[in-house]
Structure formats: C-alpha cells, structure tokens
Amino acid sequence: AQSVTQLGSHVSVSEGALVLLRCNYSSSVPPYLFWYVQYPNQGLQLLLKYTTGATLVKGINGFEAEFKKSETSFHLTKPSAHMSDAAEYFCAVSASHNFGNEKLTFGTGTRLTIIP
C-alpha cells in the first residue's frame, strides 16, 4: 500500500520569501514521487518528479524537491515566491513498479497563498 501526507492544507508566504510545502510518503517499495500544481478551474500540471538517480530534482517555475529516504519525505521548495505561484499543490506517489499496473496516489493538497 502507498500513501501521501501533506502537512498544512493552507500555506501563506510573502512575495519574495521562501516557499516550503511538506510531503511525506509511505511505500513498501522504492517510490516514484511527483509534485503537481493546479490553478483555479484547471487540471493538474506536473511540476517535477523523482524516479531514480539524483535525489534533488528541479522542475518548472523555479521549484525543486529533494527525496530523503531516511525521512520518507519529498518537500517542495522555491527560494523566492512569486504572485503567480498562488495555486494548489499536490504531492503524489506511485509505488507499484509492475508496469501495466501503475497508479498515482495523491495527497490532500496544499493551497499556497502569496501575500503582496
């Protein structure tokens, strides 16, 4: 079984400040981890993903995330928040590497508000 926990359903940061969105996962096999962003009335868009290799992954819009196996975490960060970053962010895990039987399990989401 696999699961994702996102700490903080709402996060507010000032424009220009560090963004930190937390994600912890549970998986019985090495996970694939994802962060998606959802803007109002839109579908989900992939920000970044970790499958294997380098544990620090960089994504679009200046976001990055670090896979820490010892902490079972995959927190999302951005050094300097921009107003356009206001959205809902979802962490997801795929822990079934039986190709042909993949599915993503999503966290409950974190709504990011940027304060001018």
Next chain:
Amino acid sequence: DAGVIQSPRHEVTEMGQEVTLRCKPISGHNSLFWYRQTMMRGLELLIYFNNNVPIDDSGMPEDRFSAKMPNASFSTLKIQPSEPRDSAVYFCASSLISQTNTEAFFGQGTRLTVV
C-alpha cells in the same frame, strides 16, 4: 498534441438522470485514469485502464458508476442514476507507462453538478 480532452467542461443535471463524461487521451499513451475531486475527499482514483483494459476499479464508489474504454482514443465514465453527492470535478488523465516514465497528463476536468 492538444493534450487530454474532456467533455463537457460543465454539466448540470437532475437527480436520477444518466450522466456521461468523455475523455480523449493523448495519442500514443497506453494508460488512462479517471479521478474525482471534491473538497471533502480530495483527489480519488476511480478507475485505471492499461491498453484499454480496466486494471483497477476499486475506487469506483458503487454500481451506479461505470467506465469503458472501447479503443485507445476514447473513454467514458457513466453515472446512472446520478445523485447530488456525485457533484464533483471529474478528471481524466493519460500516461505512457514505461521503464522511465510514469508521468500523468491531466485534462481540464468536467465539473458535474447534480441538483
């Protein structure tokens, strides 16, 4: 590619009516997912197809819900009869599952309101 295309974008229907949601995945993708998003329950996976075959439908809430994928370029999610508690945004996503890629691409969703 135009991405994953869902129709309609919005649907308002009366309780008891049949509702059909449609999805056209990205050409060449071999997997298709139906998700439901509500404030209370977040994003829930309803059903997942691989090469047009349903692999996991454990998320389908009850027998009123059914999904089909008659070919690689089309899928439907049907609710019959619909109930107010089915009101949600329904997302379709597709993916090319391979050794190196499991990224899912989402459509813009269908907002369903059952009154």
